[in-house]
Amino acid sequence: MSPPLEKTIKDWMNLNMRNSLGNFMRFAREKNYSLPQLSALIHLSQNEECNISGLGTEFGVTNAAVSQLLEKMVQQGLVHRSEDPQDRRNKVLVLTEEGNKIANEGMIERHKWLSDLINILTEEEKDHVDSALRLLIDKAALLDDPKSQSES
Amino acid sequence: MSPPLEKTIKDWMNLNMRNSLGNFMRFAREKNYSLPQLSALIHLSQNEECNISGLGTEFGVTNAAVSQLLEKMVQQGLVHRSEDPQDRRNKVLVLTEEGNKIANEGMIERHKWLSDLINILTEEEKDHVDSALRLLIDKAALLDDPKSQSES
DNA sequence: CTATATAATTCAGCGATCTTAACTAATAAG
DNA sequence: CTTATTAGTTAAGATCGCTGAATTATATAG
Numbered sequence: 506m507s508p509p510l511e512k513t514i515k516d517w518m519n520l521n522m523r524n525s526l527g528n529f530m531r532f533a534r535e536k537n538y539s540l541p542q543l544s545a546l547i548h549l550s551q552n553e554e555c556n557i558s559g560l561g562t563e564f565g566v567t568n569a570a571v572s573q574l575l576e577k578m579v580q581q582g583l584v585h586r587s588e589d590p591q592d593r594r595n596k597v598l599v600l601t602e603e604g605n606k607i608a609n610e611g612m613i614e615r616h617k618w619l620s621d622l623i624n625i626l627t628e629e630e631k632d633h634v635d636s637a638l639r640l641l642i643d644k645a646a647l648l649d650d651p652k653s654q655s656e657s
Numbered sequence: 658m659s660p661p662l663e664k665t666i667k668d669w670m671n672l673n674m675r676n677s678l679g680n681f682m683r684f685a686r687e688k689n690y691s692l693p694q695l696s697a698l699i700h701l702s703q704n705e706e707c708n709i710s711g712l713g714t715e716f717g718v719t720n721a722a723v724s725q726l727l728e729k730m731v732q733q734g735l736v737h738r739s740e741d742p743q744d745r746r747n748k749v750l751v752l753t754e755e756g757n758k759i760a761n762e763g764m765i766e767r768h769k770w771l772s773d774l775i776n777i778l779t780e781e782e783k784d785h786v787d788s789a790l791r792l793l794i795d796k797a798a799l800l801d802d803p804k805s806q807s808e809s
Numbered sequence: 810c811t812a813t814a815t816a817a818t819t820c821a822g823c824g825a826t827c828t829t830a831a832c833t834a835a836t837a838a839g
Numbered sequence: 840c841t842t843a844t845t846a847g848t849t850a851a852g853a854t855c856g857c858t859g860a861a862t863t864a865t866a867t868a869g
Contacts, residue, residue, distance in 0.1 A: 510787045514775065517790045518768045520797055521673075523703050526696055531717045539825070540692050544678055551675050557847060565683040570827055572848055577825095594835050594846040616670045622797055623666065630792060635662045637789030638669045640782060645672055645774055693856070709817060722857050724818055729855095746816040746865045814867075820860090827854075837844070 524618040532614040536607070541574055543611055546583060546600070550608035555598045556589070583607065676770040684766040688759070693726055695763055698735060698752070702760035707750045708741070735759065 533543050541564070548563060549555055561571045575598065578584040583604035589595035600608065613620075623631060685695050693716070700715060701707055713723045727750060730736040735756035741747035752760065765772075775783060 510775065510783050513787050513790050513794070514768070514772060516794050518764050518771070519703060520794060521768070522699050522764060524797075526699065530696060534717045541826070544682060547674050547678065551671060558845090563679045565686045566826090567828065568847065569829080569849080572846095573826075576848085592836070592846085596847070612670050612674060616666070616673070618797075619670070620666060622793060622800065623662065625796060625800070626792075631662050634789045634793060635665050637786045638665050640778075641771075641774060641786060642665070642668050642672060644777060645676075645770075648774065648777070691855070710815090718856085719858060720817065721819080721859080724816095726856075728818085744816085744866070748817065810869105812867100812869080814865100816865080817863085819862075821858105823856105823858085825855085825857100828852090830850090832849075833847085835844100835846080837842100839840100839842075 525615045529615045546608045549600045677767045681767040698760045701752045708747045
């Protein structure tokens with residue numbers, strides 16, 4: 506990687522941190538959701554069907570911890586938990602409508618600064634940013650696809 | 658904002674979430690730092706001189722909470738806490754070398770996927786992404802500057 | 810000098826999450 | 840059928856961070 510791009514990435518990371526982390530934590534506190542809950546919510550909103558151990562691996566905690574966390578979220582009506590017909594030891598975790606709503610709000614809150622930022626660009630600049638981000642999104646999909654199909 | 662750009666931002670947000678949140682939480686657990694600690698660490702690494710109440714406002718918690726959290730971080734050698742000569746009620750919080758090291762590692766860990774992603778781009782694509790990100794960084798500085806100079 | 814306001818700390822108590830260990834249920838292997 | 844493995848749950852105990860209230864020290868106002 507060329508040195509100037511390396512610096513750009515670093516600056517971009519800093520900007521991301523400074524603007525999204527605080528927003529995210531404040532949002533969590535205001536809505537009375539813990540950070541683990543909100544993280545689980547967002548993970549579930551991106552990976553439609555998860556099980557307990559998958560979440561445990563994702564966040565680096567035991568199944569017991571996930572089970573307890575999810576139990577509360579089921580009671581709060583954020584998550585629907587059902588048996589997997591293929592293997593009834595598995596639980597299939599899916600967000601409820603309410604859960605999806607909260608997850609989306611959380612994401613919007615976290616990246617609000619990015620939307621605000623883009624709104625002050627000229628049309629030409631918007632196009633430039635749009636194509637660059639789309640390029641990254643497409644490349645990321647290429648990296649993800651081979652792996653995401655290799656389990657179950 | 659044009660509809661296609663709006664979708665691009667949304668996709669980009671999703672990608673960010675999916676790839677950085679898990680890394681970040683795993684990093685925190687592996688290194689035995691709590692999420693609040695790591696968040697404080699990162700905030701301090703971006704805003705060289707902070708006081709207790711400033712951090713409290715940033716994260717939406719009481720001064721007592723910040724004081725206790727920082728006390729631990731001082732004991733761990735991550736933060737240097739000293740009196741403000743201008744107003745000795747204030748404490749000036751600055752990261753130690755060790756604290757800075759951890760903060761940087763955390764940021765690198767969190768955005769590792771972005772570096773990996775950029776590494777598979779062609780030179781031409783890299784230039785494209787570089788200029789788009791730099792554009793956003795510059796615009797963000799314009800938004801921030803008026804505010805960031807208004808205190809102390 | 811006295812009174813008030815501000816910044817930070819300390820303490821007791823609460824709630825949340827984590828871990829380990831024991832347990833139930835379902836699947837896979839012999 | 841018996842045994843071992845896998846997925847998830849439950850319970851007990853520990854830790855952590857937060858709050859509210861009381862306290863100390865500094866700064867400002869009258």
